[in-house]
Amino acid sequence: MKKRLFTFIIGGLTAALIGLMIIQSYWIKNAIMVKEAEFIGGVKRAMERVVFDLEKQERARLMKEWYTRMGYDDSTRMAMVPQMMDPSVFQSIINPNVVLPIEQRINAKTLDSLIGLELQNQGINTEYEFGVFSKNRYVMAIQKTGKYPDQLLNESYSIGLFPNDLVGEVNYLLLYFPHKNRFLISRLWMLLSVSIVLVLIIIFSFGYSLWTIRRQKKLSELKNDFINNMTHEFKTPISTIALACEALNDKDIAGSGEAVSTYVDIIKQENDRLKKMAERILQSASLEKGKLNMKAEEVDMHQVIENAINNIRLQVRNRGGEISLSLNAQEHIVKGDPVHLTNVIYNLLDNANKYSPEAPRIRIETQNTYSELKISVQDRGIGISKANQKKIFDKLYRVPTGNIHNVKGFGLGLGYVKAVVEQHQGRIKLESELQKGTKFDIYLPLLKK
Ligand SMILES: Nc1ncnc2c1ncn2[C@@H]1O[C@H](COP(=O)(O)OP(=O)(O)O)[C@@H](O)[C@H]1O
Ligand SMILES: [Mg+2]
Known part of the structure; x- marks a missing residue:
């Protein structure tokens, strides 16, 4: 019952989390759409300005030529130009340029700088590609770089050029933004990053709680x-x-x-x-509580091993087993607490004895490595599986043996062993294979002379 409630709560929480994330992504998508609409509006305004400016420029050019041909001087011209600036006024004057192909009416460089300026004014500063498309001839008459020809035809924003021409070719200005999405997202980075961080925090806390x-x-x-x-x-x-x-x-x-x-x-x-x-x-x-009171005496580890063996030899003999010794270390004095170190060796021997179902054959070996004393305690008992090897040093942990709990113990020994060894600046290693046996290696720093 309790377990079902627990599963139910976890399931509910997970569902709620997923739901929240979906809603969140929906809102973000909405925000992107709003930004996109804003973007489209800006592009449209910029393009209208460009078209207007182009007409204005062409007209100013024509006027200048016309005045020059008529022989007006500069001051007269300056006085007349402003009223003639509006393209709708110009409409009534026949524009001789309408017969020209569009590429002769517009200079690509000028158009580019005009578009750049107007986009800038609308706050749109991302790379763009433009083209001028002639509907009558069905060709791209002008292009900025020549890249993205297909996108320019299919995915671009378009506007008619020279809308005040009464006759002549119909031409379109096409504008394409290759990094539009990136630009839109960059506009929203605050919203996006805060959402991502919040979601990560929630996922992390949730995972951590589950783990705990x-x-x-x-x-x-x-x-x-x-x-x-x-x-x-x-x-x-x-x-x-x-x-x-x-x-x-x-x-x-x-x-x-x-x-x-x-x-x-x-x-x-x-x-x-x-x-x-x-x-x-x-x-x-x-x-x-972290307060094992350790003395710091000179301790002869060979003596310690002998003492520990004396405590358990009888038990091992009674079961028909034996403990063999090869004390090969030349130097075997360490600095530490003799009682705790004896307990360490005793605990390892006790385990070797307990976890050997048949007559225990236990081997103790010492050896000097570069600056350490290595003590190995080896048995040919039941062994420990890889998965359990990591856990047996945890307090209270005992390898689960199903229903048979014929070997007594509290699961405290190895945790204690590890703590004592580490307090002596040593380390402990474990090699074991199921049904073959186990070997614990303890490395203790030698007393420096
Ligand atoms: N030499 C060994 N051979 C096989 N299993 C062992 C050996 N030493 C320890 N273990 C496993 O590690 C567990 C933890 O050991 P320990 O902390 O000494 O607890 P305890 O001996 O009280 O069960 C034991 O329950 C046993 O499953
Ligand atoms: Mg034990």
């Missing part, structure tokens, strides 16, 4: 396992002690000194076990 939720869920599962495990492990010694106490209460047994000492021994042993377990858990708690 998943991690928390896993962690709480691990903690559940841990608590079950711990209760289980504490229960056995507690009930053993309870049984022993009951026996000691028995009058018959209380009379026999031998029996009493047996039961007292049992109680002591079980009590030791409880103490060790409590210590291990406390250790990892202090690990979490």
Whole structure:
């Protein structure tokens, strides 16, 4: 039920996010359309101005020729020109140029600078290509560069040239903008970039939340396992002690000194076990708070290894296994805490023993590398899969074994090992293959002399 609700919420959130993004892109598209309409308006106004200017210029030229031919001087001419400037006035005078082909009436360079100027006035500063198309002859009479001929015919803005001509050829001015979309988008970059950043922030936060939720869920599962495990492990010694106490209460047994000492021994042993377990858990708690108090003494690691082996040798022998040693390092003194370092080696040996289903064969080797001491602990046990190799150093993590949980543990050992090694400026490496065995390599910096 809870899980379904969770899936439902995630699904709803995802849908809402996608919906928002669609709406957002719709608005952006709208904004681009508005900008495009503005752009088209600007182009149209610029082209109208160009057409008007062309007529004005041609007329001024004709007038000048005419006056010169009539022999007027400059001052008279200046006085007359302004009233003749309006093309509609000029309409009534027969324009002799209408019979000329358009390329002789318009100079490409002049036209280009005129178009450039008018576009600039409309705030349109992107590359353009223009052409003058003669409808009667069906040819492109003038072109700026000769590029984009097809686009110029099919995707351009057009306007009739010399609209006040009464007779003669019909010509069009065509204008094409090869980077129109880029120009429009550049006009909207603020809106676009803010939207993109916002959407990215939302996606990132959403992903991060999902990731955190998943991690928390896993962690709480691990903690559940841990608590079950711990209760289980504490229960056995507690009930053993309870049984022993009951026996000691028995009058018959209380009379026999031998029996009493047996039961007292049992109680002591079980009590030791409880103490060790409590210590291990406390250790990892202090690990979490980040205050493992480390001494910094000169420690002989070969001695440490011997000590650790003494703690576990009996268990290994009882299972028919053996621990072989090859202490090859010439230099084996490091600076550190002897108790924690012993725990490190002991934890590795304990795992090697626990995770070897048959008689454990454990090998410890030391070696000097350039400035480090390398300690390898190798077993021929069940091995660890690649996927799990990354996780086993996490606190509380234990490789899932389905229903069979015959190997006891809290999943605290390797996290502790790694923390201690790293506090000694060392590092730990792992090589393992399923069913073949596992090798942990610890590198510790040697004491400098
Ligand atoms: N030598 C090994 N061979 C196979 N698996 C191992 C070995 N050492 C550790 N593991 C795996 O890594 C897990 C974490 O180890 P550890 O932190 O020591 O926890 P614990 O021993 O309490 O389970 C173990 O549960 C086990 O699955
Ligand atoms: Mg362990």
